[in-house]
Amino acid sequence: MMSTVAENASLRRNYLPVPLLTLCLTGTLPVDIYLGQEKNSAPVLFRRKHIDIAGSELATLRESGIETVYVSLDQADDYQQHLQSNVSSIISNADLPLAYRLQFLSDTGRSMLRESFRADQVDGMIQQIGELSSFISSLMSKNEVVVSELFEVLRHDYQTYTHVYNVATYSLLLAKGLGVTDEKELQSISMGGLLHDLGKLRIPLHILNKKERLTDIEWSIIQRHPTDGFIELAVREDISEAQLMMVYQHHEKLDGSGYPVGIGANEIHFYAKVCAVADVFEALTGNRPYRNPVTKAEALETLEGLAPHKLDQEMVQCWIALTNR
Numbered sequence: 093m094m095s096t097v098a099e100n101a102s103l104r105r106n107y108l109p110v111p112l113l114t115l116c117l118t119g120t121l122p123v124d125i126y127l128g129q130e131k132n133s134a135p136v137l138f139r140r141k142h143i144d145i146a147g148s149e150l151a152t153l154r155e156s157g158i159e160t161v162y163v164s165l166d167q168a169d170d171y172q173q174h175l176q177s178n179v180s181s182i183i184s185n186a187d188l189p190l191a192y193r194l195q196f197l198s199d200t201g202r203s204m205l206r207e208s209f210r211a212d213q214v215d216g217m218i219q220q221i222g223e224l225s226s227f228i229s230s231l232m233s234k235n236e237v238v239v240s241e242l243f244e245v246l247r248h249d250y251q252t253y254t255h256v257y258n259v260a261t262y263s264l265l266l267a268k269g270l271g272v273t274d275e276k277e278l279q280s281i282s283m284g285g286l287l288h289d290l291g292k293l294r295i296p297l298h299i300l301n302k303k304e305r306l307t308d309i310e311w312s313i314i315q316r317h318p319t320d321g322f323i324e325l326a327v328r329e330d331i332s333e334a335q336l337m338m339v340y341q342h343h344e345k346l347d348g349s350g351y352p353v354g355i356g357a358n359e360i361h362f363y364a365k366v367c368a369v370a371d372v373f374e375a376l377t378g379n380r381p382y383r384n385p386v387t388k389a390e391a392l393e394t395l396e397g398l399a400p401h402k403l404d405q406e407m408v409q410c411w412i413a414l415t416n417r
C-alpha cells in the first residue's frame with residue numbers, strides 16, 4: 093500500500109540526521125545507515141551496521157549532493173557513544189574545514205551535556221564536562237577560531253545545555269583575546285563556563301521557561317542558582333576556586349547591583365567577569381521562551397551600554413573587536 097506524504101513525514105521523524113562527513117572519519121559504524129532520498133519519503137536502508145562503507149561510495153554520495161544521512165532513533169545512543177569516542181581524532185584532523193570541526197564539536201558537546209545533565213549524577217557529570225572542556229580548549233586554543241565564524245555554526249535555542257556550551261566557548265575565546273595563553277588555564281575557563289549555570293538544574297522548568305512576567309517569588313528562585321551551583325561544587329577537590337567563582341559570581345555587576353551578594357568590581361573574580369560578558373551576549377543572541385533573539389550587532393550595542401558600570405569595559409571592547417573581526 094502506498095504511504096501518504098504525512099505518513100512518510102512522520103516516519104522520517106523516527107530518524108536522526110547525521111552529517112555524511114562523519115561516516116568517513118569514524119571507521120565501521122555500530123549503527124544502520126539510511127539515506128533520506130526525497131523530502132517527504134521515509135529514509136531507506138543504505139548499509140547495515142558493522143559493514144564497511146568504501147571511500148568511493150561516500151564520494152559518490154557527496155557528488156550527488158547528499159550531505160546528510162540518517163540513523164534510526166532507537167540506535168541514536170549507540171551513534172552518540174561512537175562519536176564521543178572519536179571526537180578527539182575528528183577535531184584534531186587538520187584536513188577537515190575548521191567550520192566543520194566547530195559544528196561537529198558543538199553538536200557532540202551539546203549531546204554529551206544533555207545526557208550528563210539528564211543523568212543528574214554530579215561525579216559522572218564533572219567527568220564528562222572535564223572531557224568536553226578539554227576538547228573545546230584543544231580545538232579553540234590551537235586554531236585561529238574567528239568568533240564570527242563560530243557564531244554562525246552555534247545553535248541559538250533556549251536549552252540550558254546549548255547555553256552553557258556557548259558560554260564556555262565564548263568565555264575561552266574572550267580570555268584568549270584578553271591575553272590568557274596558558275592551555276591549562278583556558279581549559280579551566282571553558283570547564284567553568286560549562287558549569288556556570290549548574291544551579292539552574294534545580295529550578296523547576298515551568299519557571300525557567302515561563303513566558304509571562306515572573307512573580308517576586310519566582311525571580312528569587314531564579315536568583316538562587318549561583319548559590320545552589322556553588323554549594324553543589326564547593327565540596328569537590330577537582331574544582332578550582334576560580335571555577336567556583338565563575339559559578340558563584342557570574343551575575344554580580346561591577347557597580348554592586350548584581351546577585352547573589354551584590355559585591356563590587358574589586359571583589360569579582362577575573363573568570364567571573366569574563367563569564368558575565370559571555371553570558372549576557374549568549375543570553376541576548378539565543379532564543380528564549382519569553383522573547384526572540386536579537387541580532388549580533390544589537391547584542392554588542394547592549395553590551396557596550398552595560399560597560400563600564402555593569403560589565404568590564406576592557407572585556408566588552410575586546411569582545412566587540414573579536415566578534416567583528
Ligand SMILES: [Fe+2]
Binds near residue numbers: 288289342343
Ligand atoms: Fe546564570
Ligand SMILES: [Fe+2]
Binds near residue numbers: 255288289371
Ligand atoms: Fe548563564
